[in-house]
Amino acid sequence: MASVAEKILSTHVVGEEDGEIAVRIDQTLTQDATGTMAFLQFEALDLPKVRTELSVSYVDHNTLQTETLNADDHRYLQTAASKYGVLFSRPGNGICHQVHLERFAKPGRTLLGSDSHTPTSGGMGMLAVGAGGLDVALAMAGHPFWMKKPKIVGVELTGELKPWVSAKDVILEILRRKGVKGGVGKILEYHGEGVETLSVPDRATISNMGAEMGATTSLFPSDKVTKSFLASQDRESDWAELKADGESGYDEKLHLDLSSVEPMVAKPHSPDNVFKVSDEAGLKVDQVCIGSCTNSSLKDLMMAAQLLDGRTVHPDVSLTISPGSKQVLKMLSESGHLTKLIDSGARILECACGPCIGMGQSPKFKSVSVRTFNRNFQGRSGTEDAGIYLTGVEAAVAAAIKGELTDPLELGEYPDIKLPGMFSVDDSMIIRPTGGEIIRGNNIKPLCLNRPLSDKIKGDVLIKVGDNISTDHILPAGSKCLPLRSNIPAISEYVFHSIDKKFPKRAKKKKGGFIVAGSNYGQGSSREHAALAPMYLGVKAVLAKSFARIHRSNLINFGILPLEFNDPSDYDDLERGDEIAIKGLRECLARGDGELKVKADDEKIKVTSDLTRRQREIILAGGLLNYARENA
Ligand code: MIC
Numbered sequence: 273m274a275s276v277a278e279k280i281l282s283t284h285v286v287g288e289e290d291g292e293i294a295v296r297i298d299q300t301l302t303q304d305a306t307g308t309m310a311f312l313q314f315e316a317l318d319l320p321k322v323r324t325e326l327s328v329s330y331v332d333h334n335t336l337q338t339e340t341l342n343a344d345d346h347r348y349l350q351t352a353a354s355k356y357g358v359l360f361s362r363p364g365n366g367i368c369h370q371v372h373l374e375r376f377a378k379p380g381r382t383l384l385g386s387d388s389h390t391p392t393s394g395g396m397g398m399l400a401v402g403a404g405g406l407d408v409a410l411a412m413a414g415h416p417f418w419m420k421k422p423k424i425v426g427v428e429l430t431g432e433l434k435p436w437v438s439a440k441d442v443i444l445e446i447l448r449r450k451g452v453k454g455g456v457g458k459i460l461e462y463h464g465e466g467v468e469t470l471s472v473p474d475r476a477t478i479s480n481m482g483a484e485m486g487a488t489t490s491l492f493p494s495d496k497v498t499k500s501f502l503a504s505q506d507r508e509s510d511w512a513e514l515k516a517d518g519e520s521g522y523d524e525k526l527h528l529d530l531s532s533v534e535p536m537v538a539k540p541h542s543p544d545n546v547f548k549v550s551d552e553a554g555l556k557v558d559q560v561c562i563g564s565c566t567n568s569s570l571k572d573l574m575m576a577a578q579l580l581d582g583r584t585v586h587p588d589v590s591l592t593i594s595p596g597s598k599q600v601l602k603m604l605s606e607s608g609h610l611t612k613l614i615d616s617g618a619r620i621l622e623c624a625c626g627p628c629i630g631m632g633q634s635p636k637f638k639s640v641s642v643r644t645f646n647r648n649f650q651g652r653s654g655t656e657d658a659g660i661y662l663t664g665v666e667a668a669v670a671a672a673i674k675g676e677l678t679d680p681l682e683l684g685e686y687p688d689i690k691l692p693g694m695f696s697v698d699d700s701m702i703i704r705p706t707g708g709e710i711i712r713g714n715n716i717k718p719l720c721l722n723r724p725l726s727d728k729i730k731g732d733v734l735i736k737v738g739d740n741i742s743t744d745h746i747l748p749a750g751s752k753c754l755p756l757r758s759n760i761p762a763i764s765e766y767v768f769h770s771i772d773k774k775f776p777k778r779a780k781k782k783k784g785g786f787i788v789a790g791s792n793y794g795q796g797s798s799r800e801h802a803a804l805a806p807m808y809l810g811v812k813a814v815l816a817k818s819f820a821r822i823h824r825s826n827l828i829n830f831g832i833l834p835l836e837f838n839d840p841s842d843y844d845d846l847e848r849g850d851e852i853a854i855k856g857l858r859e860c861l862a863r864g865d866g867e868l869k870v871k872a873d874d875e876k877i878k879v880t881s882d883l884t885r886r887q888r889e890i891i892l893a894g895g896l897l898n899y900a901r902e903n904a
């Protein structure tokens with residue numbers, strides 16, 4: 273009796289050791305913000321071509337191009353893709369996850385992406401995992417991806433969604449119940465009769481935001497709904513049926529009756545701070561943004577257009593729409609839905625991540641912004657004191673029309689959205705590789721590598737932070753920082769920018785040191801820069817109560833030790849400026865017993881490194897790239 277996850281893993285696991293499995297990767301995706309580094313790393317592996325079935329390099333994050341930096345990155349990525357046999361999705365073609373779902377995701381296959389929302393393709397029955405760029409570079413080189421063997425949670429969906437309730441409300445409800453740490457080390461596998469009532473884009477919305485629970489991935493079966501979605505994308509031949517044999521393959525179970533779900537909202541500043549929209553109604557709203565890889569499918573935007581038809585955006589609200597892909601935008605245009613959006617006063621943005629990652633449209637001072645996005649961490653919008661509220665499309669439109677948070681039920685009759693049987697398929701924005709030389713602009717700086725681990729590390733606690741620190745806190749994105757992703761010395765000036773602007777200066781003055789953190793340190797994005805830039809500033813280890821999956825791997829990949837307190841209350845005894853020393857590290861790691869004694873001023877604190885043999889060797893080598901080259 274096997275779950276869908278087990279079925280895919282059974283044909284892809286090529287090794288197992290110390291609680292980790294090595295998974296063969298069929299497809300990879302990179303996006304421009306993480307892709308420049310991933311391709312620089314791939315170049316360092318000295319191979320003529322990628323060794324995957326399919327690799328796609330997308331440009332969707334850095335499209336503002338306020339200086340030449342982004343455009344230089346795009347040219348580098350396009351020429352590198354052409355040289356190494358990778359498809360290149362041009363800026364304007366859409367958000368990587370939306371385009372991948374439409375054009376490339378395949379049931380039963382594996383996908384590794386250098387973006388935390390790669391699990392979006394789980395809506396198609398694909399085992400799709402987010403990882404740091406270096407892990408993806410190695411997957412492009414044909415190496416398997418090592419990950420902690422996940423527990424499989426069977427999420428049974430029964431019943432059917434009521435009008436005005438959407439897939440977004442389903443995942444918000446699950447986040448409400450399980451929280452931002454609720455998925456760590458787990459695959460959330462959806463099953464049950466309720467699944468059949470959800471379209472592939474609905475399923476993709478749900479798998480997309482499993483990332484906010486820290487899940488390894490989320491996964492749906494591949495059924496007749498999947499088949500007709502693939503047929504509508506003119507790729508029915510990619511379909512394969514995939515369903516669980518009963519429920520015995522699940523380590524844990526969760527049940528949700530879809531008919532009990534109501535319109536939900538995640539309030540500032542965490543995606544699990546979830547309440548019913550009706551309980552929060554009346555809050556004055558300044559901005560509404562519809563789009564992002566969570567909610568920018570044709571269905572989502574047709575819904576927005578139908579609801580806005582004949583209505584005008586409230587005078588105090590700015591409404592933006594970012595379509596998920598060129599396909600979505602073109603079809604909205606052909607069906608007349610785009611005209612309805614324009615008529616309502618919506619500001620139509622390009623098919624890209626845009627406001628989701630603070631690339632423009634930062635809301636005003638102390639404002640309320642309602643967004644159909646997936647993250648509402650403080651400052652991510654580009655406005656430090658704005659409150660970001662996450663909802664589905666229906667509630668977002670209601671807020672845009674009424675100027676306040678409103679239960680969408682108040683909009684009257686629920687529109688009947690009929691998706692076309694055939695989507696407009698045109699892959700002309702996806703450039704096929706033809707070889708050639710790589711062109712490097714001034715923004716592409718050489719790789720920064722760590723040195724092999726010393727036997728003794730010593731230094732000050734450079735910063736002490738609390739629980740649930742996201743990578744947006746560690747290294748922000750937004751229009752100032754994103755253009756610097758291929759320039760580590762420059763981007764390292766922004767480490768902990770929203771928490772402690774003096775951090776980079778202090779770290780450099782002290783010649784590095786330690787970070788002390790609470791639980792779930794590094795939640796959120798896959799950006800390896802949140803490890804790479806601290807490494808550049810000399811950070812040697814992070815002492816935390818617990819870590820988020822992708823960030824922990826990124827720390828290891830760049831030779832920074834992730835250490836967990838044996839007794840979480842020891843966290844309270846450490847303060848900024850305390851001196852820390854750890855001795856006998858190489859021997860301890862080589863021995864592999866995990867426990868280390870940290871001397872912090874006069875105290876002795878016990879921490880555990882809990883690393884597998886492979887991870888210990890990576891740390892000893894000073895990072896994954898050094899390790900991979902040594903073992904080539
Ligand atoms: C995000 O949503 O935070 C991002 C920007 O897509 C990141 C990737 C990055 O930082 O480049 C992610 O989710 O991994």
Ligand code: SF4
Nearest residue numbers: 389564565625628629
């Ligand atoms: Fe882009 Fe936002 Fe999705 Fe990240 S979460 S991939 S920034 S749309």
